[in-house]
Amino acid sequence: MEPLDLLQNRHILPAKPVTPPKPQLTSELWRNMNCSPDIFRCTLTKIPETEAILKKSRLPLGVLIHPFKDLSHLPVIQCSTIVRCRQCRTYINPFVQFVDQRRWRCNVCYRVNELPEEFMYDPVSKSYGDPSRRPECKAATIEFIAPSEYMLRPPQPAVYIFLLDVSHGALETGYLKTVCDVLLEELDKLPGDGRTQLAFLTYDRSVHFYSMPDGASQPTQLSVSDIDDMFLPSPSDLLVNREECHVLIEQLLAELPNMFKDSYHTDSALGAALQAAYKLAAPTGGRITVFQTGLPNVGPGALPPREVLGDKKSESSLMGPATDFYKKLSLDCSGQQIAVDLFTLNSQYLDLATLSGISKFSGGQTQHFSGYHASLNTPQAARFESALRRYLSRKIGFEAVMRIRCTRGLTPHAFHGNFFVRSTDLLSLPNINPDAGFAMQVAIEDDLRDSREVCFQAALLYTSSKGERRIRVHTICLPTTTNVSEVINGADQEAIVGMLAKFGKFRLVAFRSGQKADDRSDCIARFKSLPLTQLLQFIYPDLYRVDELTDEGALEDGEDEEEILIPQPPRLQLSFERISATGLYLLDACDIIMVYISRGLHQFALERIFGVQRIQNVDETLTELPELETPESERLRHFVNWLNSNKAYPAPIRVI
Amino acid sequence: PHHHHHHSHLWTDRLLASRFLDRSFISSDVELKLIGRPPPRHRPAPLVRLVYRPGSSGYLGVWVDDWPGKMAFTFAAFSYIVALIVDAFLIFFAIFHIIAFDELKTDYKNPIDQCSSLNPLVLPEYILHVFFNLLFLVGGEFFSLCLNIPLIAYHVHRYMHRPVMSSPGLYDPTSIMNADTLNKCQREGWIKLAFYLLSFFYYLYGMIYSLIST
Numbered sequence: 001m002e003p004l005d006l007l008q009n010r011h012i013l014p015a016k017p018v019t020p021p022k023p024q025l026t027s028e029l030w031r032n033m034n035c036s037p038d039i040f041r042c043t044l045t046k047i048p049e050t051e052a053i054l055k056k057s058r059l060p061l062g063v064l065i066h067p068f069k070d071l072s073h074l075p076v077i078q079c080s081t082i083v084r085c086r087q088c089r090t091y092i093n094p095f096v097q098f099v100d101q102r103r104w105r106c107n108v109c110y111r112v113n114e115l116p117e118e119f120m121y122d123p124v125s126k127s128y129g130d131p132s133r134r135p136e137c138k139a140a141t142i143e144f145i146a147p148s149e150y151m152l153r154p155p156q157p158a159v160y161i162f163l164l165d166v167s168h169g170a171l172e173t174g175y176l177k178t179v180c181d182v183l184l185e186e187l188d189k190l191p192g193d194g195r196t197q198l199a200f201l202t203y204d205r206s207v208h209f210y211s212m213p214d215g216a217s218q219p220t221q222l223s224v225s226d227i228d229d230m231f232l233p234s235p236s237d238l239l240v241n242r243e244e245c246h247v248l249i250e251q252l253l254a255e256l257p258n259m260f261k262d263s264y265h266t267d268s269a270l271g272a273a274l275q276a277a278y279k280l281a282a283p284t285g286g287r288i289t290v291f292q293t294g295l296p297n298v299g300p301g302a303l304p305p306r307e308v309l310g311d312k313k314s315e316s317s318l319m320g321p322a323t324d325f326y327k328k329l330s331l332d333c334s335g336q337q338i339a340v341d342l343f344t345l346n347s348q349y350l351d352l353a354t355l356s357g358i359s360k361f362s363g364g365q366t367q368h369f370s371g372y373h374a375s376l377n378t379p380q381a382a383r384f385e386s387a388l389r390r391y392l393s394r395k396i397g398f399e400a401v402m403r404i405r406c407t408r409g410l411t412p413h414a415f416h417g418n419f420f421v422r423s424t425d426l427l428s429l430p431n432i433n434p435d436a437g438f439a440m441q442v443a444i445e446d447d448l449r450d451s452r453e454v455c456f457q458a459a460l461l462y463t464s465s466k467g468e469r470r471i472r473v474h475t476i477c478l479p480t481t482t483n484v485s486e487v488i489n490g491a492d493q494e495a496i497v498g499m500l501a502k503f504g505k506f507r508l509v510a511f512r513s514g515q516k517a518d519d520r521s522d523c524i525a526r527f528k529s530l531p532l533t534q535l536l537q538f539i540y541p542d543l544y545r546v547d548e549l550t551d552e553g554a555l556e557d558g559e560d561e562e563e564i565l566i567p568q569p570p571r572l573q574l575s576f577e578r579i580s581a582t583g584l585y586l587l588d589a590c591d592i593i594m595v596y597i598s599r600g601l602h603q604f605a606l607e608r609i610f611g612v613q614r615i616q617n618v619d620e621t622l623t624e625l626p627e628l629e630t631p632e633s634e635r636l637r638h639f640v641n642w643l644n645s646n647k648a649y650p651a652p653i654r655v656i
Numbered sequence: 657p658h659h660h661h662h663h664s665h666l667w668t669d670r671l672l673a674s675r676f677l678d679r680s681f682i683s684s685d686v687e688l689k690l691i692g693r694p695p696p697r698h699r700p701a702p703l704v705r706l707v708y709r710p711g712s713s714g715y716l717g718v719w720v721d722d723w724p725g726k727m728a729f730t731f732a733a734f735s736y737i738v739a740l741i742v743d744a745f746l747i748f749f750a751i752f753h754i755i756a757f758d759e760l761k762t763d764y765k766n767p768i769d770q771c772s773s774l775n776p777l778v779l780p781e782y783i784l785h786v787f788f789n790l791l792f793l794v795g796g797e798f799f800s801l802c803l804n805i806p807l808i809a810y811h812v813h814r815y816m817h818r819p820v821m822s823s824p825g826l827y828d829p830t831s832i833m834n835a836d837t838l839n840k841c842q843r844e845g846w847i848k849l850a851f852y853l854l855s856f857f858y859y860l861y862g863m864i865y866s867l868i869s870t
Binding site: 320321322323324325327328331335360361411412413414420421422423424426443 | 760761763766767768819820821822828829830833834835836
């Protein structure tokens with residue numbers, strides 16, 4: 001390695017996206033079978049053998065996991081006994097050593113275990129033979145269908161409760177109509193089966209329940225104003241079966257936006273509404289979705305307005321919670337297998353640092369839409385709708401726990417993400433969703449001198465939305481080394497950046513003073529829970545020059561009938577010297593795509609892409625690129641679609 | 657010089673006083689008078705009385721009535737006895753802490769239950785510790801007090817920087833399951849145990865010294 005002078009040589013950003021480094025295992029077979037880096041990624045692809053070597057390299061050791069990622073190909077196994085190590089309970093995986101035909105050595109605790117009879121049978125060729133041909137030993141990511149020993153109680157049905165803020169400020173933003181419309185459309189796409197149950201609660205200064213008994217002609221509203229002592233007004237029919245009461249639910253969703261048109265209550269009793277929802281969901285567990293637009297100011301969990309703009313002293317204390325009401329409620333929810341997801345759509349301070357506590361420990365997710373307004377702030381409105389559609393239709397796992405095992409000598413040190421740590425390696429996740437990423441810091445306790453490889457195994461036990469108990473197992477294998485420079489050479493830069501972000505060492509947007517406290521809390525929360533690829537785009541967005549797209553080096557996408565060529569412009573470093581005054585630039589910042597039109601952009605490009613003659617005529621409220629017949633417009637749109645296909649939900653465009 | 661005790665509620669027993677008072681304080685011509693009326697027979701006499709002598713550096717002494725052996729001791733000795741008893745409790749608390757964190761580390765108990773059993777002990781420990789140090793202060797045992805002042809400062813600092821929680825306590829179940837935190841708290845438990853154990857022997861020595869030297 002030669003030293004690089006960063007001032008002389010500033011073009012260090014590779015033009016093409018960086019591919020993650022592959023761990024160089026000695027066995028070719030193992031190298032190909034290793035877990036996909038999208039799912040399981042370690043900061044170092046060569047693990048140092050001792051703590052001293054790790055300290056010398058000054059790099060963090062940790063793993064980033066995206067356990068429930070949507071996969072196109074997932075082998076699912078159903079067998080009578082799941083083969084696990086007797087001592088450490090590791091699942092059998094491709095990286096075990098077979099001592100002889102009937103025994104295997106666990107790669108986590110090195111104990112030799114017996115293989116059951118059925119394991120010799122290879123279901124593919126229907127013959128007895130080499131146990132390493134079994135699917136469990138050929139795939140590093142695998143899903144088992146769990147027998148009843150893995151169930152503490154019969155698998156729960158899918159339960160979804162929606163809490164909607166109907167205070168005056170909330171109705172002003174116009175979010176209610178959007179939510180009700182999207183819910184109406186996606187009602188049947190909510191994952192679940194015939195047992196799926198739904199409930200709706202609205203709240204301003206009292207909490208309103210909607211009773212939908214079987215055979216009723218319309219839903220009835222029941223209001224509870226005693227917010228300090230919340231109770232459920234009806235023993236049944238508040239949480240109703242989706243299939244049986246489909247018509248009633250549709251009626252309710254159509255009526256809701258009109259019901260509160262003339263309401264002028266400005267108070268918001270979020271704490272009481274959460275307590276009510278908790279009571280409703282406690283018998284079964286499930287998911288509570290909260291839409292909040294302002295500071296909750298009455299009832300339990302009322303928060304004082306802590307942010308005083310311009311007051312420098314209080315800025316760091318605003319990042320911590322004001323009260324532990326939400327944290328405590330979150331722990332209670334976690335105990336009953338309830339996760340709370342929070343959507344905050346606010347223009348004023350709503351103390352996200354305290355409110356996000358409700359989702360942090362209950363395995364939920366907080367999504368923040370700053371300055372949301374349905375008609376005035378089109379990018380945020382488009383982003384919210386996109387995100388909501390994805391949120392409602394994506395896969396979900398209930399009453400989940402995740403355990404991460406490491407080879408003897410390594411121990412998990414700290415965990416980052418939204419969950420509750422029940423014991424040193426067991427994470428309690430009332431809900432698991434495909435957009436959740438976790439990180440684990442690892443410490444080297446004993447020297448790894450005897451092992452040439454170390455393994456990490458993440459096992460996620462969950463109940464699918466159809467009531468099936470499943471275990472998803474991911475295993476990654478990494479070589480060890482005694483050489484410090486090998487450790488440094490094998491470092492995975494992107495993973496390290498992701499890891500540091502999760503530690504909270506990144507003070508980028510988060511601590512720039514003058515930023516709103518909620519945006520900063522949101523940044524911190526996102527750092528902790530985003531999976532790696534999205535996190536990297538969030539921290540260091542990709543910048544492309546798009547006014548002169550060519551077909552040179554384009555990707556071919558033959559899926560549709562016509563062959564679409566997707567242009568691959570090189571990525572640019574994020575510095576203003578790269579922006580020329582005559583270019584059109586596109587910035588991909590994970591959840592929003594910004595298109596920057598320079599002053600001197602040629603009129604030709606303006607006409608071909610935006611359909612206008614002059615810059616001033618470009619519509620700034622656009623959220624999608626105009627669909628023009630010109631080849632430039634087509635190329636740009638294909639490129640944007642390709643960028644969007646790698647995301648969880650398509651990002652809106654914002655024109656600057 | 658004629659030394660008088662001016663508190664009207666005090667009365668002395670001449671025999672008792674002459675046996676146990678430090679003779680250097682009282683010259684032979686001090687008369688210890690019966691001041692005030694003795695309490696009526698049916699009302700039990702106070703078991704312990706504190707006598708303050710104006711001009712001296714502290715309490716003169718403690719008289720104990722009805723004590724079978726008619727034992728009496730200086731206030732300093734009394735404070736050491738209290739310190740010994742309280743220190744035994746503190747040692748027990750420290751051991752409880754060590755065991756609790758070990759149980760958390762080996763996944764024997766879950767953090768919510770463990771924190772709910774650890775948190776109620778935190779403030780009582782601090783208050784008890786401050787209590788016998790106050791006795792030291794009042795009894796003039798400044799060296800023992802100085803030994804404990806760093807620990808008091810540490811307790812105050814720890815309590816002021818605790819995580820946001822509505823109930824008294826230091827331990828939060830959501831942030832406790834971190835290898836760093838667990839190790840730190842266990843180390844704290846061991847250090848406190850060592851400190852309390854050493855100070856137990858020191859108080860024992862102090863008590864014997866103050867008893868003997870009367």
